[in-house]
Amino acid sequence: MKQLTKKFIIDLINAGLLGESRKVELAALSLARSFKKDQPDIFNDINQIVSSFIINGGANIRSVGESPIPIDHDSKLDMAFVNQPDLSSNPIPILTKQINDRIEDFLNERENINLLIEKNIRPSSSLLLTGLPGTGKTMLAKFIASSLNKNLITLDLSASISSLMGKTGANLKKVIEYAKNNSSVLLFDEFDAIAKKRDDNTDLGEIKRVVNILLMELEDWPISSLFIATSNHPELLDKAIWRRFDHSIEIPIPDQGTRLQILKKELGDFFDNTDLSLDILEPISSLHEGKSAADICKYANNVKRRNVLKNESLIFSLFEEIEGFREDKKLRAVFCITAKELLKDKITVRELSKITGLSISGVQHHLSKQ
Numbered sequence: 001m002k003q004l005t006k007k008f009i010i011d012l013i014n015a016g017l018l019g020e021s022r023k024v025e026l027a028a029l030s031l032a033r034s035f036k037k038d039q040p041d042i043f044n045d046i047n048q049i050v051s052s053f054i055i056n057g058g059a060n061i062r063s064v065g066e067s068p069i070p071i072d073h074d075s076k077l078d079m080a081f082v083n084q085p086d087l088s089s090n091p092i093p094i095l096t097k098q099i100n101d102r103i104e105d106f107l108n109e110r111e112n113i114n115l116l117i118e119k120n121i122r123p124s125s126s127l128l129l130t131g132l133p134g135t136g137k138t139m140l141a142k143f144i145a146s147s148l149n150k151n152l153i154t155l156d157l158s159a160s161i162s163s164l165m166g167k168t169g170a171n172l173k174k175v176i177e178y179a180k181n182n183s184s185v186l187l188f189d190e191f192d193a194i195a196k197k198r199d200d201n202t203d204l205g206e207i208k209r210v211v212n213i214l215l216m217e218l219e220d221w222p223i224s225s226l227f228i229a230t231s232n233h234p235e236l237l238d239k240a241i242w243r244r245f246d247h248s249i250e251i252p253i254p255d256q257g258t259r260l261q262i263l264k265k266e267l268g269d270f271f272d273n274t275d276l277s278l279d280i281l282e283p284i285s286s287l288h289e290g291k292s293a294a295d296i297c298k299y300a301n302n303v304k305r306r307n308v309l310k311n312e313s314l315i316f317s318l319f320e321e322i323e324g325f326r327e328d329k330k331l332r333a334v335f336c337i338t339a340k341e342l343l344k345d346k347i348t349v350r351e352l353s354k355i356t357g358l359s360i361s362g363v364q365h366h367l368s369k370q
């Protein structure tokens with residue numbers, strides 16, 4: 001047996017006994033390569049085992065959830081939540097085509113990891129999601145974990161870091177180890193909580209230690225697990241952190257087309273038993289310019305609630321729930337014009353006046369301008 005092969009077998013045994021999944025992966029891949037030329041069947045078999053472990057979680061997927069979640073020894077509280085993959089409750093957020101393509105590429109890469117492993121190319125295993133609040137970062141992380149059929153281990157820094165001060169570093173390490181060894185997706189939600197704390201002089205030493213731990217763990221991250229961090233204050237993140245992520249995606253606030261898609265998805269069913277055409281959602285989505293996807297979902301829910309409870313015409317609920325409808329004369333003018341265009345004789349000037357609170361002549365004035 002070749003000297004190098006012997007070394008890789010010993011490395012493999014050591015790493016396996018120590019439970020260090022990243023080292024097991026590396027030793028197994030090196031071992032495979034040492035057989036590539038003379039015994040390609042062994043090369044293929046080992047690569048196959050490693051890729052299938054990475055894609056399916058191997059034996060570990062069964063034990064995930066069964067191994068105990070690390071707890072903080074003082075408070076005795078769990079330091080992370082574990083969610084099982086489930087695509088029906090974690091749908092893909094509605095995003096622009098450009099962002100969708102990037103996510104699809106990322107997922108494709110993870111699903112075809114064997115092609116990279118065969119060629120000794122390290123697959124990506126970390127992703128930074130940035131963007132304003134409510135753009136769908138957390139939702140996307142959940143979707144990615146579910147798509148890859150991996151458990152999502154969430155550590156909410158903003159909730160846990162201050163209570164863990166003093167031993168944050170050790171605690172974080174425990175959660176990271178747990179995620180590394182369980183072939184999962186580890187989510188550091190609101191990652192900037194660390195960076196923000198960095199400005200706080202009292203805890204500077206501690207925070208620096210924490211950041212260093214994170215940087216080191218990212219260098220040594222196993223291919224079988226994924227690390228996702230989200231932040232809505234990317235400017236607060238240390239440049240050293242940015243560099244460590246294989247990919248970083250900025251989720252923008254939705255454009256007109258995306259807003260329309262969200263509204264159609266959220267409200268589409270409500271149009272089934274009405275005379276109203278879905279076309280009305282076009283001007284309504286224009287009126288939501290600058291709003292986040294979460295704001296639009298909230299608006300759609302308010303419309304649905306109001307429509308059911310007040311049993312009123314859908315067009316009225318749609319406009320009444322737009323922020324500032326009662327105060328904004330221009331909005332009410334848009335309402336009159338849109339309603340008349342869509343409903344024609346089914347709505348009278350008198351009714352429009354009643355709905356909007358504008359005078360009859362005011363309504364007539366807006367309609368004539370049209």
Ligand SMILES: Nc1ncnc2c1ncn2[C@@H]1O[C@H](COP(=O)(O)OP(=O)(O)OP(=O)(O)O)[C@@H](O)[C@H]1O
Nearest residue numbers: 093094132133134135136137138139232293294297
């Ligand atoms: N792009 C989207 N498509 C569809 N729904 C969305 C989208 N973005 C957000 N939502 C809705 O808004 C809710 C909140 O979004 P989410 O928590 O993912 O935002 P976030 O970017 O993580 O915000 P924060 O920065 O405040 O944590 C989601 O559960 C979902 O209902």
Ligand SMILES: [Mg+2]
Nearest residue numbers: 137138189230
């Ligand atoms: Mg979030």
